[in-house]
Amino acid sequence: MKWKLLLCWLLWAPAMWAGEAVPMAEDPKVEARLVSIAEELRCLVCQNESLASSHAELAEDLRREVRKLIREDKSDAEIKTYLVDRYGDFVLYRPQVKPLTWPLWFGPFCMLLFALWGLWRYLRLRKAALQQHSGHHDLHDTTHKD
Secondary structure (H helix, E strand, O other): OHHHHHHHHHHHHHHHHOOOOOOOOOOHHHHHHHHHHHOOEEOOOOOOOEOOOOOOHHHHHHHHHHHHHHHOOOOHHHHHHHHHHHHOHHHEOOOOOOHHHHHHHHHHHHHHHHHHHHHHHHHHHHHHHHHHHHHHHHHHHHHHHO
């Protein structure tokens, strides 16, 4: 009896957790263009997911907005400009290189250089300390041999 209940539960569980299907655009061309544009945009909620793959409510709202702009015959560049003006450069997966986005582009490289410099300095100071310490022991050893 227990195995029948388990089997029943395993068969019905996915149906209970299934979400509502996301409606596609009436026009497949609009939907294809939406996917193309949305893959280059960041979900503002998930942050490390594209707008195309996000399941957040805000992402669905943004996709609806992009569909509307596509139907208004806006170019891809105009749509991205609209979203950047509204949400900032963070909405783009590859923001333009400009003074405001320099930390995004060059920050990781600068942090790597700083870490390498710190490692080099630490190793140099450690080597000097070990040499001084071993020199002190050599001096100490010669005084005890007499």
